[in-house]
Amino acid sequence: MTREPMLWSGWGDPARARELPEPVRALLRDLLGVRSPETPPVPLEDVRLAPVSLSAALLEELGGVVGGPHVLTSHEARVRHARGKSTPDLLLMRAGDGLDAPDAVVLPGSHEEVAELLALCARERIAVVPFGGGTSVVGGLVASRAGFAGVVALDLGRMDRLLSVDAESMVAAFEPGLRAPEAERLLAAHGLTLGHFPQSYEYATLGGFAAARSSGQASAGYGRFDDMVAGLTVATPTGTLELGRAPKSAAGPDLRQLVLGSEGAFGVITSLRLRVRRAPAEKVYEGWRFGSFAEGTAALRALAQEGPLPTVVRLSDETETMVGLAKPDAIGASGGHGADGGTGVGSGHGAHGGHAADGGHGSRSADGGHGADGGTGGSGSGGAPGGCLVIAGYEGASVAAVRAGAAAVLTRLGGEPLGEEPGRSWEHGRFSAPYLRDSLLAAGATVETLETAGFWSGLPRLYDAVRLALHGALGSPLVMCHISHVYETGASLYFTVVTAQRGDPVEQWARAKEAATAAVVEAGGTVSHHHGVGRDHREAYAAELGPVGVQILRAVKDRLDPAGILNPGVLIP
Numbered sequence: 401m402t403r404e405p406m407l408w409s410g411w412g413d414p415a416r417a418r419e420l421p422e423p424v425r426a427l428l429r430d431l432l433g434v435r436s437p438e439t440p441p442v443p444l445e446d447v448r449l450a451p452v453s454l455s456a457a458l459l460e461e462l463g464g465v466v467g468g469p470h471v472l473t474s475h476e477a478r479v480r481h482a483r484g485k486s487t488p489d490l491l492l493m494r495a496g497d498g499l500d501a502p503d504a505v506v507l508p509g510s511h512e513e514v515a516e517l518l519a520l521c522a523r524e525r526i527a528v529v530p531f532g533g534g535t536s537v538v539g540g541l542v543a544s545r546a547g548f549a550g551v552v553a554l555d556l557g558r559m560d561r562l563l564s565v566d567a568e569s570m571v572a573a574f575e576p577g578l579r580a581p582e583a584e585r586l587l588a589a590h591g592l593t594l595g596h597f598p599q600s601y602e603y604a605t606l607g608g609f610a611a612a613r614s615s616g617q618a619s620a621g622y623g624r625f626d627d628m629v630a631g632l633t634v635a636t637p638t639g640t641l642e643l644g645r646a647p648k649s650a651a652g653p654d655l656r657q658l659v660l661g662s663e664g665a666f667g668v669i670t671s672l673r674l675r676v677r678r679a680p681a682e683k684v685y686e687g688w689r690f691g692s693f694a695e696g697t698a699a700l701r702a703l704a705q706e707g708p709l710p711t712v713v714r715l716s717d718e719t720e721t722m723v724g725l726a727k728p729d730a731i732g733a734s735g736g737h738g739a740d741g742g743t744g745v746g747s748g749h750g751a752h753g754g755h756a757a758d759g760g761h762g763s764r765s766a767d768g769g770h771g772a773d774g775g776t777g778g779s780g781s782g783g784a785p786g787g788c789l790v791i792a793g794y795e796g797a798s799v800a801a802v803r804a805g806a807a808a809v810l811t812r813l814g815g816e817p818l819g820e821e822p823g824r825s826w827e828h829g830r831f832s833a834p835y836l837r838d839s840l841l842a843a844g845a846t847v848e849t850l851e852t853a854g855f856w857s858g859l860p861r862l863y864d865a866v867r868l869a870l871h872g873a874l875g876s877p878l879v880m881c882h883i884s885h886v887y888e889t890g891a892s893l894y895f896t897v898v899t900a901q902r903g904d905p906v907e908q909w910a911r912a913k914e915a916a917t918a919a920v921v922e923a924g925g926t927v928s929h930h931h932g933v934g935r936d937h938r939e940a941y942a943a944e945l946g947p948v949g950v951q952i953l954r955a956v957k958d959r960l961d962p963a964g965i966l967n968p969g970v971l972i973p
């Protein structure tokens with residue numbers, strides 16, 4: 401592998417690990433009751449792995465397909481492919497539990513090698529987990545072993561080329577293992593961009609984005625990743641699928657949609673044709689303040705329905721705004737995995753605008769009134785302006801007209817302009833937040849996120865229901881929320897939860913997540929707006945699909961992957 405590996409026990413580049421500033425420690429102690437001593441992860445060499453269950457003969461056969469040096473069974477390679485990057489994944493890895501690790505990591509170099517590997521694995525009943533950037537947060541990288549001779553991680557890291565650029569059609573073809581920053585760098589040489597910037601941008605791959613239906617921070621301007629996919633090549637154990645001959649087609653159902661979001665359970669995406677845009681000459685990000693989450697939501701709805709729509713648009717609720725105000729580079733930017741990266745407006749006000757973690761279980765209306773956790777809906781202490789922060793970003797050849805049009809809508813609906821400083825602060829921290837999660841985990845706090853989407857009319861109920869469920873399950877957590885993907889008909893809700901670790905933190909979060917997921921289903925939201933299904937949402941996804949939908953999924957799986965080797969346990973109920 402030529403690309404830089406990620407920290408095995410946490411996020412990103414180990415050199416960018418961050419200490420928690422004292423005010424954040426105080427906040428954890430005083431508001432959340434985090435008292436535990438600092439716990440570092442176990443050393444990599446002490447991570448417990450199951451013995452390799454594949455025979456030497458099978459490993460040699462795998463090497464016969466991809467070349468011996470591209471079959472890895474070292475302790476380190478297996479540890480690095482054991483799981484994704486959800487908080488439970490990290491808690492388990494930090495504690496030295498690598499029992500989900502594959503027996504071997506196999507790195508194919510071409511579509512043909514992938515196809516040959518799938519045929520071999522189907523014949524020998526070896527489970528195959530496609531592995532892109534390894535940033536899944538829904539348990540998408542752990543296979544069920546039962547009934548298999550072994551498990552291999554099929555790491556697409558060697559398949560990382562820009563294959564072609566059709567500047568006339570504005571379509572570029574890529575191999576799947578290319579990480580997003582590298583894709584942007586290669587496109588920049590042609591004056592182009594994809595415009596896909598999820599918070600996992602620095603490590604996630606194009607194949608992973610398609611396989612998990614990712615959505616980036618600039619989705620309002622560039623669309624979700626699935627909107628960008630013009631064509632796909634997919635290797636399945638049954639044969640190759642070539643999808644997407646024309647920009648639009650009335651030739652029956654669009655089978656690209658079967659592959660998008662299929663999370664490696666139907667086949668391995670071996671190349672992607674993606675719609676590209678001209679790289680923007682201008683980029684401006686700015687902040688706005690609204691009195692309440694409800695007012696801000698109404699303003700975002702107006703932008704989405706009437707326009708003009710900025711390229712980036714996000715609204716933090718009172719609690720997220722307040723915590724961002726308290727320490728822009730710290731908790732407000734924390735949490736983890738979202739199409740976001742903190743909201744701080746850089747005011748440096750006190751860390752206690754209201755009672756951030758006092759946890760009252762009362763239902764809170766989305767009008768931003770008197771929240772269970774902290775939002776006073778009005779002003780924080782120390783002169784913080786309170787209310788709710790909106791970040792609006794404009795990218796394009798020239799942004800003045802859209803910016804002025806959006807400003808008119810925001811002003812008409814009660815927004816107060818805060819200038820470019822909050823926008824700059826957001827831009828600066830947009831990819832650094834996951835590093836803070838590692839520090840918070842070490843300090844004895846659990847930080848995790850969950851997300852959903854619903855129609856505008858149902859959003860307040862969804863918001864209330866999830867918060868109530870999280871408070872019920874966790875006692876006194878800090879629950880923050882934002883909207884960062886808007887559509888004419890609705891929007892996503894993205895929650896960040898911070899709580900003191902009590903007992904087994906993996907179990908503790910599992911209970912909270914279960915309650916929140918049940919609340920999402922009950923309140924009519926989708927089980928995921930952009931993280932996907934994986935193992936974690938599989939059962940709720942089944943409920944969302946209904947019995948006929950589940951039968952369709954199973955039928956497709958049986959036809960494409962009759963031996964069931966592809967990512968067993970993931971996606972398919």
Ligand SMILES: Cc1cc2nc3c(=O)[nH]c(=O)nc-3n(C[C@H](O)[C@H](O)[C@H](O)COP(=O)(O)OP(=O)(O)OC[C@H]3O[C@@H](n4cnc5c(N)ncnc54)[C@H](O)[C@@H]3O)c2cc1C
Pocket residue numbers: 411484485486529530531532533534535536537540541556576577597598599600601603604605606607608609610611612613614615616617662663664665667668669670736737738739740834930931932934967970
């Ligand atoms: C800190 C953090 C922030 C995040 N922020 C966002 C965000 O803002 N927006 C968002 O949408 N998501 C986000 N995520 C989730 C994650 O980054 C996305 O799901 C992303 O699409 C995964 O890409 P990946 O290359 O890492 O795929 P992986 O995690 O390696 O794989 C994801 C799934 O797809 C399958 N897969 C991977 N490659 C292929 C392929 N070529 N063919 C078939 N199947 C394949 C895998 O088996 C797995 O089931 C975040 C995650 C983290 C940890």
